[in-house]
Amino acid sequence: MSTGITPISPVNPIVETYSRLAREYDEDANFLSCWGRASERALSMIRLRDDYKLIVDMGCGTGRAVHALASAAPPRARLIGIDPAENMCSIAAQKAAEQKNVEIRQGAFEKIPLETASVDYLYSILAFHWVTDLAASVAEIARVLKPDAEMDLFFIGRDNGREFIKKTSAIFLKYMGPALLLDSARLRKQITRETAYELFSKAFEPSRLSVEESFTTYYDTLEGHWAWWVRVEGHFVKIPADKKAQCDCDVRAAVQSLAEPRGIPYTIHELHVKLRRPGLLH
Amino acid sequence: MSQEQLQQLVIDWIKANKRTSNHVEIAVDTELLGTGILDSFGFLDLIVHIEGKTGLQVDLAAADPSEFAVVRGLCDLALKSQAAQPCPQA
Numbered sequence: 115m116s117t118g119i120t121p122i123s124p125v126n127p128i129v130e131t132y133s134r135l136a137r138e139y140d141e142d143a144n145f146l147s148c149w150g151r152a153s154e155r156a157l158s159m160i161r162l163r164d165d166y167k168l169i170v171d172m173g174c175g176t177g178r179a180v181h182a183l184a185s186a187a188p189p190r191a192r193l194i195g196i197d198p199a200e201n202m203c204s205i206a207a208q209k210a211a212e213q214k215n216v217e218i219r220q221g222a223f224e225k226i227p228l229e230t231a232s233v234d235y236l237y238s239i240l241a242f243h244w245v246t247d248l249a250a251s252v253a254e255i256a257r258v259l260k261p262d263a264e265m266d267l268f269f270i271g272r273d274n275g276r277e278f279i280k281k282t283s284a285i286f287l288k289y290m291g292p293a294l295l296l297d298s299a300r301l302r303k304q305i306t307r308e309t310a311y312e313l314f315s316k317a318f319e320p321s322r323l324s325v326e327e328s329f330t331t332y333y334d335t336l337e338g339h340w341a342w343w344v345r346v347e348g349h350f351v352k353i354p355a356d357k358k359a360q361c362d363c364d365v366r367a368a369v370q371s372l373a374e375p376r377g378i379p380y381t382i383h384e385l386h387v388k389l390r391r392p393g394l395l396h
Numbered sequence: 397m398s399q400e401q402l403q404q405l406v407i408d409w410i411k412a413n414k415r416t417s418n419h420v421e422i423a424v425d426t427e428l429l430g431t432g433i434l435d436s437f438g439f440l441d442l443i444v445h446i447e448g449k450t451g452l453q454v455d456l457a458a459a460d461p462s463e464f465a466v467v468r469g470l471c472d473l474a475l476k477s478q479a480a481q482p483c484p485q486a
Contacts, residue, residue: 299436
């Protein structure tokens with residue numbers, strides 16, 4: 115079935131990984147993982163105003179959030195979900211088939227397929243840290259937003275997953291070598307709250323902008339955590355195949371060694387960039 | 397740049413940018429990755445700092461994983477590029 119969604123290029127390994135794993139994205143294991151829970155928490159913080167006409171979900175994935183919000187959206191509001199991964203878009207489009215006010219488009223923060231000054235409200239849940247160019251992405255967001263538009267961006271910060279990083283970095287260094295390890299780090303843009311504020315305040319009026327951060331520790335079993343490992347698999351595609359199984363084994367042992375009575379902890383450092391109409395920030 | 401100067405440059409940067417809040421002594425033989433003092437993002441920033449301050453190039457393809465994450469090994473890797481520079485013409 116044609117979705118009318120045109121693939122974007124060039125191929126980004128993260129986008130390719132997400133697209134390949136799209137069918138697994140809505141499985142319970144992913145939904146119940148720390149990332150699923152963090153996503154639901156972010157979604158619960160979104161409030162749609164009655165006068166929003168165009169609402170955009172950047173990095174919509176399989177459309178879980180846009181699908182949920184569509185039923186609660188103002189009557190004349192149109193929602194557009196945008197994601198760079200073709201297969202994610204296909205699934206999201208299938209879900210939205212019955213919702214006349216929802217449309218799915220393929221695109222990315224760096225090149226948003228929307229007209230200038232057309233969006234009333236833009237939100238994004240745990241996607242912005244995958245951009246390839248921070249400044250270009252912020253400029254593109256600013257381009258599509260109306261002058262009085264509002265925004266909520268939730269994405270992971272610089273100190274995300276400290277427990278796992280401390281335990282596993284040396285293992286990845288061993289199996290990937292320094293060059294590949296640092297190449298994988300370059301794929302993500304994990305910034306501090308201060309850097310995020312500096313970045314966004316260049317494009318938006320500081321009096322309308324805030325950047326909040328939170329550290330939330332999620333406990334899970336090894337298998338529970340491993341279920342979301344698929345989300346970062348794109349980082350590791352360059353591990354030689356003959357080393358992958360042993361690397362996985364060593365990583366699992368390292369993660370298991372973190373176990374406490376409540377489970378294995380993983381702390382999500384989340385940044386929340388909030389843009390509000392004048393006088394409505396707090 | 398001498399080995400000692402480069403090591404001090406690196407140690408000073410790490411002290412200012414380490415990701416651990418607790419006090420840790422940073423010495424030339426301190427392992428940085430497994431201890432959580434730096435993560436891979438920190439290494440990227442550190443390499444940019446070394447290259448920017450010294451003009452040296454850190455050739456990651458030539459790096460030995462067991463030495464790369466130690467101050468001395470990282471500095472030796474950077475200094476290899478200095479040794480590989482052709483001698484200026486007289």
